[in-house]
Amino acid sequence: MTILPRDDTNEEAGRLYLEDLHVGQRFTTGSHTLDAGQIKAFALQFDPQMFHLDEESATDSLFAGLAASGWHTAAISMRLIVDGGARIAGGLIGAGGEIHWPRPTRPGDTLHVVSEIMEIRPSRSRPDRGIVMMRDETRNQNDEIVQTFVAKLVVWRRPGG
């Protein structure tokens, strides 16, 4: 994806500004399938705990089998959204949010993300932007939710709008 300059001379077609969003609007991404190798490679670098690294040890853990790091699920979800979720003008800029992992992501899972706009708050102090609350649900191939993230996004108003 490319960064949009904040004027309309070089606007990428179809990108969404604050005025283009409404509460209840939904976006669905493409999908990504994980395997054990991806789970272990991420864990080795960022979350080297045995339930993310070794099938046998994971059997005796709370997860009762190899599970992806929650941060891996979060990172994959972000990639799916950047590639094919809400195409926000200027990019997806998150200030943070509330994240939950109600069930583990497993080897072989195919994930996709369904996002919904929950709230839109134009900024009073900064007329060029607003805050958008977007709920991202990451679902597996059985439509079970493996992650929810209620994100607080900075979204630009349309220049000259």
Place this chain on the structure above:
Amino acid sequence: MTILPRDDTNEEAGRLYLEDLHVGQRFTTGSHTLDAGQIKAFALQFDPQMFHLDEESATDSLFAGLAASGWHTAAISMRLIVDGGARIAGGLIGAGGEIHWPRPTRPGDTLHVVSEIMEIRPSRSRPDRGIVMMRDETRNQNDEIVQTFVAKLVVWRRPGG
């Protein structure tokens, strides 16, 4: 790290059970220095937006310069905690939490995490465990906070305790 069996025959010395924790208890990790290469490599895989990939494009973005993906800051923070934060028996098992990125992580930043136990709730329905709220602050070399994560952790009671 190793997964602890949930009996005391093979306990790794110094691991912390629910009974070993108290509100206000603090843990400080070692540190990790990022460079632009790490920031771009993570972004290329998980968050390919120009403000995480290209210095020149990033100059014109909200970040006014190359910035790490928030998920990269989260992943590095996790690694720091696993390597040298609260050594919870059975590993760090997070159900989720509230994450914020009050300022960007930049190339050259040296991060560490300071964690504090905020709340301890023994489970009523499951006597072998409790829920612990832990606030993790990721700080840079100037002691500025680049991430807060108030995590909800599952922590085991000491077996036979």
